[in-house]
Amino acid sequence: MSSVAELAESRELFVNLTLRELRGKYKRSVLGWTWSLLNPLANMVIFSVVFRYFLKVATTAGDPSGLKVFALWLLCGLLPWNFLSNGMSGSMGTLIANSNLIKKVFFPREILVASNIASWVVSFLLELGVLALVLVVAGSFVLPWLLPVIGLVVVQTLFVVGIGLVLSVLNVYFRDVQHFIGILLQIWFYATPIVYPISYVRDALKHRHVLFTLYKLNPMVRFVEAYRDCLYDRRFPPLLDTVFLVGVSVATLAVGVYVFTKLEPKLAEEL
C-alpha cells in the first residue's frame, strides 16, 4: 500500500480512472445514464411479482411513515445489495483488466480498486436519488433522511472497498475466485432480508436466539435494515446496529488493506 503522499498525488488519476469506468459503463448504450436504472428496475419488477404475488410475502408497513408499497420496500434493500454485489464483481476483474497498466507503469495499484468501486458509488447514489424522488411522489417526505443515508453509504463503501481489495488480488493469484464468489453472492443474497422481511426469520427462530444472533452477524442484514429504517420507515436505525456496522466496516477495510499490501508487490509478475 502506498504512502499518503503518493495517494494525494494520484488524486487526478483516481478521478480520471473513475470517469473512465463510468464512461465505459454508460457510453456504449443509447440510453446512457438511464440505462443504469433499468437493471434495478427489472430486478424490482421480477422480485415484486415473484415474492409479492406468487409467494405472498407480506408488505411491511413503514413505521412511522405509514408507507405500504412492496416495490419501494424491496428497493430500499435491493439497491444497497446491488452496490455490494457490483462492487465485488467489479473490483474482482479490475486488476486483470488493467494488467497492461500494472505491468508497464508505476502508480498506487489500490487506485484501480478504489476507482472501480467509486464508479459503483456514483451509480448507487443515482439510484438512491431516483428512489427518493419516487418516495416523495408516493407521499413520503424522505428528503431530510437522505443525510443519514449518505452516512450509511460512506460506511458501506468502506466495507465494500475492504472486500474489493481482498478479492481483486486474490483473483490475480487464483483465476477461479469469481466462480466461488458467484455462489457466495447467491447464498449471501438470500441470507439477507431483501426479498423477505426480517420478521419472518425472527419468528422462525423464535426459540433459537443463538441462531438469530448468528444470522444477524451478516453485516448486510443490519445494512439493509438500516437503509430501510431511514428510507422506508423514516426513523433512525438503532444506535447499537450503527456502531456494529461502523466497526465491521472499519475492520473489513483494515483486513483489505493488510491483504492488499501483502500481495500487491508481486502483482506485476503474477499477472
Add this chain to the structure above:
Amino acid sequence: MADPVVVVDGVSKRFRLYHERNRSLKAAILRAGRVRYDEFWALRDVSLEIEEGITYGLVGENGSGKSTLLKCIAKILRPDDGRIATRGKMAALLELGSGFHPELSGRENVFLNGSILGLSKRDLTARFDDIVGFAGLERFIDQPVKNYSSGMYVRLGFSVAINIDPDVLLVDEVLAVGDAVFQRRCNEKFADFRRAGKTVVIVSHATDALRTMCDRVAWLKDGQVVAEGRSEDVVDDYVDQGHEDRVEVTPEVAESRWGSGEVRLQHVTLVDSAGRETSHPSTGDAVTIRLRYRADKPVAKPVFGLALETLDGTWLWAHHTRDAGFVPDEIVGEGVVDLHVPNLMLQPGTYDLSASVVDYTTTHQYDYLRRCLRFDVEHGTPRESGGFVALGGRWVSDSFVA
C-alpha cells in the same frame, strides 16, 4: 561529479516458476494450500549508481536481467533484497507498449497515461498537440489503440513519455521498432533531453548505438553485473566476448529462445515455389516462409511475426499477422502459418530471419526465436548493383538511347 539520481544497492530479484500454469483456488484447496514452484534468480546482488544528466546503457544477452532491472528501477517490480533509491519524476518505456488500454482511443490513453505519470489535465491539454504531433498520429488519435500497428503503439508511448518531461527516462529496447524517420526524431529528442540535463537509462542490443549514445554502460550476465564503466570500454569488451557475432541458432538452442511457451514454434523453414525447402533462393523468386507451431492448450488470438536482418544486425524488415489483419480467434494443437512472398526483393547476400509468436497486445511473448533461420540469396532477376534490397526499377531517358 553530479549526484546520483538512481542508486541500486545490492538488489536481487527472484521469480517463481509455477509448475501449474493455471493456478486455481480449487486446485490449491485440494492440495491443501501448497502451490508448487521453482525459484529463479533474475538479478543477484546488483549495485549501480547512475549520475544525474548522463545516458546510461545496459547490455547483456537475452535473459540476463536487463528488463527486470529496469522494471525494478521503475518500481513495477519489487526487489526481494536490496534497495533502490530514485530522485525526480520518472517515465518508463518498457518492452513494446507502455500501458495503453486497447479499447480506449489514443486520445483517452494519452490523458490516462499522462495522469498516471503525474500530469494534471491542464498540463496535458497544453502538451497534447506536441505529443500527437511528435508521434505523427494526428489522423488516428481518436481510434482505439487496438487498431494501431506496433510501430504506432511505440511512437505514441515514446511521445507521451518524453513529452511529459520526466527527470529520468527508462527505455527498454523499444527504439528498434519504428521507421528510420521516427528513430532519427527520437535520437534528436534524446539529444535535447540530455542537453537539458536529464538522465536516460537505456537497454539495447544495438551495441553501436550504445557506444555512441551512452556515457556509461553496465554489462549484465545471468543477473549479475560483470563490467561497468565508460561506454566504449564496456561495449568493446562485450563485443570482444563475441557478442556481436551471431550465435548459430536453431529452435533447439536455448539461449536464442525466449517466451512463456503456451505456443512453441517448432520449425521455421523457407520453401521455394515447388514446395521444397531451400536455403538459397534467388532474387525475385516466389518463396514461402513457413512456421510450424504447437499449442498444447487453446491460445486466443496469437500473433505470428517475422523479422529479417543482415549479418551486421541491420534491421531490414518485420511483419506480423496482427498488422496484416490475420489473427485467428484461437489455435490449439499443431499447425502451420505461411507467409507467401511473391517476389523476394532482396539482393544477393546472407540474411537472418527471426520468428515470434506473441499475444494480441504484442506485449507478451509466447515464443521468440532470434535469428533462427539463415539463408543466402543468389543472383536472380532483377539484378541490381548493390545494397540489400532490390527495388525492381527501370532506367529510362528521353535524352539518349542506350
